Amino acid sequence: MAASMLLLMATMAAAGWGRAAGDCNKPPALENGMLEDKYISTSTFDSGITVRYHCVPGYVMASGSSFSITCNGTVWGPFQARCQIKSCGSPGEILNGRYTSTGNTFGSTVTFTCDSGYRMVGRATRNCEVEGWSGQVPTCDAVKCSKLPEIENGKSPHKPSGEDFWGYGMVAEFSCNDSYSLIGPSSITCDSTGQWSGAAPECKDVKCPYPKIPAHGRMIGGFADVYVYGHEITFRCDEGYVMKGKRVIKCSENNDFVPPPPTCQSDIQCPKPKLSEHRNITEGSQSVYRNDDEITFACQDGYVMDGESVIKCGGDGKFVPSPPTCKRGAGASSGKNVCKFGKPDNSRCSLFLSSMLNMHKD
Template identity: 45%
Template sequence: NCINPPKLENGVWFHRTAQTPIQVGDRVVYKCNPGYVGKGPSRSIQCKDDSTWSSLLILCEPRSCGNPGEILNGYYKGTSSTLGSKVIFYCEKGYRLVGRNYRMCTANGWDGQIPRCESGTCDDLPPIPNGETPKPPNNEHWEIGMVATFSCRDQYSLIGASDLVCTETGKWDKDPPTCKVVECQPPPKIRNGRIVTGWRPPFKYQKGVTYACSEGYTMVGSKTIECRENNEYIPSPPRCIKSVDCQQPRTIANGYIISAPRSTYKYQDRITYSCNRGYVMVGNNIIECNENGRFVPESPTCKL
């Protein structure tokens, strides 16, 4: 008798009579698991006179699912087409994928359906109150790459982006703008300074105002402010402070000043320190002349 036929990786054996033990001269036949294909000269082995088995001459190799399917205006990427492999589908520029973007090689072949690539379009744009919403060329479709330009009626200002682009995802790259009446109050005056541009009305959306300080004064803040959609100026108007001089910065032990020396230091002038070789800096390496005529923060130190 023969017992325990050799195991076949990714396969099973069976005996026509299902009797055990198996008699001398009987054969067992091997079958590959689903998804595998048998390769070899024989699918069976025989129980020999010495109660041993003849050589096993079959291998079970993963089946190939073949081509996962070609798509018009698209392509797929994958390293293999055997059992368990995955391919991913892509569309050429200007097209968008409809359907699942991948397929898996299973025991029954490629799963799912072949996706398709459709010419990319974006939805029509909603109308905006007090403005003009653009229509697609020839009243057909907004295709990928097209630009839609909005505009507002005379007394209204366009808030947001005027140009929207239809992207490869089939979505517009920005939200549509709005049209709003925007007019700021006359720009505020500042002490020890004056408005040099933008002082005449009307003070409409995004109209800028530029300030300058009187002689002997230094500006703190932005010299230009702008009328924004909330009818206020952004940022706040600057201040003009009396010009100040900072004292010569102190030297530091085991370090030195990198920046070129000056006879006087004005508001917002900066000093940069560095340490000698073998030392590390403790503190900030840059200090600045402030409106009170002092360098801030404190000069750093150099530690061995």
């Protein structure tokens, strides 16, 4: 009899009977969601019990979802829960600016920028968080340039009608009183960074004296009784002469012409001196020599100069004086133009005297 009872109990257990204290196993898992905290550690659930889910931070219940499920006997009822990522919606509009974003869902970032001529006030970014967009929408305020100084002997500009400050893109125009010249730009602009494009100009009384006319040249443009700032004069050289300097000069703010008037040199050329042993050109080496061009010579160590170290191209196409020669030691013709009596003139004189003393010792 006892054996029969044990067999019946085993058969009932195999058939699922006798779960009065725990009819359902753990309920199904929810992606991006979880059971209420009080059920997390429970492994079996009584028939008829209803449990609830909630979404993890950053996710919300999808439309049509049911976040509760009931144990019916040994099985859970229909499971219709779904968690979808949270949307923060629009991050807000910004006047005189724009924004770019990586999206509008949880974890996204939006970055604001202002249009040219406007400066941002506030943080440039907002993040989509559990509670929605972080922070506030920034504002874009118009940039302002500093007040312009008053200029002496002239008229300072006035702000455009209806404006109480100098803003981006506004142009300030300057002018001077009669007989004064405007030194600098006549207008400056307020740029997108709130800086003026340049310094305010000055008004100066500029008068340049009549320029010196170059010998063998003449003025061909810019005739005037009075020369003021910016006035230009143009020169030309006579036939057979070449210009040294600029052909056009301008009256500057310092009351003089810049650059100075040119000179007119004879177009007659002096032939370049032939290279000579032991003699070097230290200054004035060039391919063409004209009137007044100079050459400076020096002798090599152990040699003394006979003649002048500096020669000049004359108007007749010849160097004056003739190029010097370099001779060894006492071989120079009495050291002409090298030493003055009782007082050395330069390093070549010292070399000459040294060579003379050595010859005397020998």
